[in-house]
Structure formats: C-alpha cells, structure tokens
Amino acid sequence: MNLKGKAHKFGDSINTDYIISGKYKFKTLDMDELATHVMEDLDPDFCSKVTAGDFIVAGKNFGLGSSREQAPLAIKHAKISAVIARSFARIFFRNAINTGLPILICRDADRIDEGDELEVDLSSGLIINRTKEEELKAEKLPPIMIRILEEGGLAEHLIRHGGFEV
Amino acid sequence: MGMTISEKILGAHSGIEANAGDIVVADIDYAMGQDGTTPLSIRAFQKMKGGSLKNSDRLSIVIDHSSPSPNEGVSALHKMMREFAEEKGCNIYDIGEGVCHQLIPERGHVVPGDLVVGADSHTCTYGALNAFSTGIGSTDLAAVWLTGKLWFRVPSTINIVYRGRLPKGVFSKDIMLHTVGKMTADGASYEAVEFRGSTISRMSVDARMTMSNMAVEMGAKAGIFECDQKVMDYVSAKTNRQPKPTGSDDDAVFSRELEIRVSDLIPMVARPHSVDNVAPVEALLETPIQQAFIGTCTNGRLEDLRIAARILKGRRIKHGVRLIVAPASKNIFLDAMRVGIIHTIVKAGGVFVTPGCGCCVGTHNGIPSDGENVISTANRNFKGRMGNSNAFIYLASPATVAASALKGCIADPREVVW
Numbered sequence A: 001m002n003l004k005g006k007a008h009k010f011g012d013s014i015n016t017d018y019i020i021s022g023k024y025k026f027k028t029l030d031m032d033e034l035a036t037h038v039m040e041d042l043d044p045d046f047c048s049k050v051t052a053g054d055f056i057v058a059g060k061n062f063g064l065g066s067s068r069e070q071a072p073l074a075i076k077h078a079k080i081s082a083v084i085a086r087s088f089a090r091i092f093f094r095n096a097i098n099t100g101l102p103i104l105i106c107r108d109a110d111r112i113d114e115g116d117e118l119e120v121d122l123s124s125g126l127i128i129n130r131t132k133e134e135e136l137k138a139e140k141l142p143p144i145m146i147r148i149l150e151e152g153g154l155a156e157h158l159i160r161h162g163g164f165e166v
Numbered sequence B: 001m002g003m004t005i006s007e008k009i010l011g012a013h014s015g016i017e018a019n020a021g022d023i024v025v026a027d028i029d030y031a032m033g034q035d036g037t038t039p040l041s042i043r044a045f046q047k048m049k050g051g052s053l054k055n056s057d058r059l060s061i062v063i064d065h066s067s068p069s070p071n072e073g074v075s076a077l078h079k080m081m082r083e084f085a086e087e088k089g090c091n092i093y094d095i096g097e098g099v100c101h102q103l104i105p106e107r108g109h110v111v112p113g114d115l116v117v118g119a120d121s122h123t124c125t126y127g128a129l130n131a132f133s134t135g136i137g138s139t140d141l142a143a144v145w146l147t148g149k150l151w152f153r154v155p156s157t158i159n160i161v162y163r164g165r166l167p168k169g170v171f172s173k174d175i176m177l178h179t180v181g182k183m184t185a186d187g188a189s190y191e192a193v194e195f196r197g198s199t200i201s202r203m204s205v206d207a208r209m210t211m212s213n214m215a216v217e218m219g220a221k222a223g224i225f226e227c228d229q230k231v232m233d234y235v236s237a238k239t240n241r242q243p244k245p246t247g248s249d250d251d252a253v254f255s256r257e258l259e260i261r262v263s264d265l266i267p268m269v270a271r272p273h274s275v276d277n278v279a280p281v282e283a284l285l286e287t288p289i290q291q292a293f294i295g296t297c298t299n300g301r302l303e304d305l306r307i308a309a310r311i312l313k314g315r316r317i318k319h320g321v322r323l324i325v326a327p328a329s330k331n332i333f334l335d336a337m338r339v340g341i342i343h344t345i346v347k348a349g350g351v352f353v354t355p356g357c358g359c360c361v362g363t364h365n366g367i368p369s370d371g372e373n374v375i376s377t378a379n380r381n382f383k384g385r386m387g388n389s390n391a392f393i394y395l396a397s398p399a400t401v402a403a404s405a406l407k408g409c410i411a412d413p414r415e416v417v418w
C-alpha cells in the first residue's frame, strides 16, 4: 500500500492525553467529533492544517500514557494516513494495529522536517522524502501485526478466522 | 534454561514453553474494562458479531473515571454499559464502588499466577499479587470477550532489587518516583519488571501496588512481585480460588539487573509535565500550590489516607488551598470512616469526593484553573491531565501532599511532627 502526504512534526514523548484529551474522550464515541481535538493542547490549529493522507512524524515513545483506543482512532479520523516515529509506547502500538492505523518505527524519523513531502510503501517500510530526496527505512513489524493490519484490524481478523490465527 | 515469572505465566496459559520474544495466544483468567474504554469495546464486540460473552463470570466492567456522570454525553455511555452488563450477564461495578484497579484485587478477582488484562494502562497494578497483568485497548478487550484469549509477545524482564530500610517519611511512592526517574519514561518499554529485595519483603501489599501501578510509567508491560505470606493472606481473605505462586528460576535470564539502596532515599516529587522529571523534595520547597489531591489507583488506599490523617490531625490546611480526597473504593471509604480518618481529614479542611478516579483524569471533581499548581498522589502529570493544559501537576506521596496542603507550598513531610 502506498501513502502520500506531508509531514506534521512533533517531538518526543507525545502522550495519549495530548493526542486526545480525557476531557473529550469520555464524552462521546463520535470519532469525527474527537478528531477535531487531536493534538489540541500542543497545537490548537493542528486539525485545520491536515490534508487527507498526511503523516504525523514524531520522536521517541509516541503514544505513552493511557490505553485509550480513541487516540489512534481520532488520528485516523483526522485523516492522517500513518504515524512515523522513532519508537512507540506499547499499548498505543497495539491499539493502532488493532484499529487499522498504520505505524512505522523509523530510527531516522528526526531527519524528516515539518512540511516535507513523503511517500511511504507500507509493505516494504520504505519512506521516500521527496522534499529532501532521501530514502529512509522503517523496521519490520512482527508478522502477526502485519497480518492484522493487512486484514483491516483485529475485529476483521477475528471475523475472518473465527479466532486468533497466528 | 531458567525462566522468569512472565515466561512461566504466559507459558502456562498458552500451553507451550514461552521464551522472551515468542508470540503466544494465551487463556485469560480475568478481564476488566472501565467507562473510558468499555463503550468502544462494546462497539468493537458488535462489529465482531459477538453474541454471548466467553467466560462471563471472569469479566467486570467498572464505572469509575467519570463517576457519577458529569454530563449527558458520559451519561449516555454509562447507560450503554449498564444495558450491556444486564443483557450479557456481566458483572458491573457502578458509581461509587471505586477505582477499577482497587476493585479487581480487593474483590478477589486475582490470585498469584493469574493472567489478567484490563482496558486501562494501569492494569499492571495486580503485579503486586504475583500475577501477570497488563493494559490493553478496547478492541483487544472485545477480543477477550469473544474468545477468552489474547495474543502476547512474551516480554524480556528487568530485575530490580531494593535493599535497605526506608527512612521515616519516605514511602513506596518515593521509591517508585526515584525508580521511574532513573529508568526514564521509556526505559522499560515492551519489557516486564520484577521487583524484589529485603525492602519489598517488609512492605505491605498496598504499598507494593503503588509500585506495580507505576510500572507503566517507565513503559513496562508488567511490574511483578514475588508471592509471599503477605500476598497469600491478602488473597485468601478475599477468594477461595487456588493461588499458583510463581517465582523466577535462579538461573532466569534478565535483560538487565539493577540494585537500588533505599536507606538514604528522601521524599521525591515528579515535576510537570512528565513522570520521569523527578527531583528531591528539597529542591522544590516553597513552590506554591493551590490544590492538593489524595486518591487514585496509585495512592488512594487505607494506609495512604491514614498517613495523610496523621499529618493533618489537629491542624488546618492553609487558607487558599483546596484539598480533595477520593478513597480508592467504597470499602476503603467505610474503613476510613470507622477509624475516624474521614473525620480528621474533613476537620482539617479536606473535601471528599466519590470513591473512584476523582479529579485524576480531568473529567470532573476538581479541575484546576490556569496557572495553578497541583500536588497529587496520582501517577501521571502530563500537561492537561487534570483537565486544564495551563495547570502544573506535581506528583508525590500522600505524606508529602498532606504536608504541602498544610503549608500552601511543596513541603517536606519529614519536617511535620507526626
């Protein structure tokens, strides 16, 4: 799967409270409504800057904090196509895969700057920075995660196989 | 080759020899969801075309995060949970029963050797009972409802040994803040941590829960203690289920080993806006505070309230400071009432709110104002955590928080006579 868009850059340790604040997530299951508050405490205008297909690019430990699945879901509904980070916190990592939000672990994510035009090949993990004309490589995900992601998420995986198929 | 507690528990529940790095599909002994995560699980369960719940007697859902409901949006989600519990025959702890991570161990749902998951990141708390327990997301929880199982990557383990006696005025919270500061917020990512040593043996089960609760603040998947007589006494008072005490082999392979001496430790404080931004209390004295909060799944238990009451007894909190207290469960609230702790704290100026999460996560019950400083016994101090991104949250032990409420600024509990 090929994705294309520009980078929105964040730093290290972007926690789930920043991604979607608790004050909103407890109130509603309307993910389009939650999507308008993504990253609000860090950048109140974030949502208006995103064009469908864009990427969030961050440093280490992206998604630390709570287990709220609203975090990857709201990012997905904000029309972000994938998150690229140096590393991810464990529960966010699982939740993203389970809900079908592609994520890429890239040790060189720091080389990408705000606004860079990126092209990503999810199956090979290749990230092409068109602005800088350079290629970066993302780590391979564990096979079970690739499978769940390719099938569209955990619910789809379980429906298709009637259980875990690892 | 020797095995760690995590390898043994995950192996026993998946029927294979599980080594760090392996992927296993394991049977779940108990699963929990709370009101911030369960509504999405219900939706995912419907999407999976789930009918009845697998092992419905080993599931609970808890209304604790916004309890009682502060607005109609939350009320609708609570209603959805109540109707689901009724229809599916699932246990529900409704408003006022307490915080999920107090209820699950307190009501006897966990014994040593168990594999427990919960749709809340602090599910690692039950590691204090020698269980492998970890936080998951809503869709994972729905998968457990559907199949009774979940997949795991068997984690490698960091062994942390604590030695020495804790000085007066220094508690398990201080040990854990010190540990998180040393390890950093992602120092144990994807790994399990085992806590042991002579310091731990002397600690109560409640004090150990404060530490396992915060294992996730260094990125860990689980924070596990060995089983000893204290743990056996704790669980046998609550359930007839057979405990399966599980220890690491002498030749277990750890990814890292750390020894921490606590005899010279002093009270610690995590500064805004991250848990690993810790400093000794001495470096922060005189920092003014407007709100103090005692409660949460980290430090809302009876011994925490007792320590606070001992400090507050016969005194009054500083004019201009709000002291909010949320017992971690109804039973703790009742016990504290019985022994006069509530009376003491209210007389000193404290305000009690419903047993549950209180103002920990910013849904209600004490949202700070712009520019205010809060000192709290919670486990997280992220920007905006308590509902206002222009407030500043400091984390400390119940003793430090109570002493600070008296002084109106961050204070060293060792200076208060008690």
Ligand code: SF4
Pocket: B064, B065, B099, B100, B101, B120, B122, B295, B296, B297, B298, B356, B357, B358, B360, B361, B378, B379
């Ligand atoms: S008390 Fe705070 S940290 Fe604990 S479960 Fe509730 S919101 Fe989460």
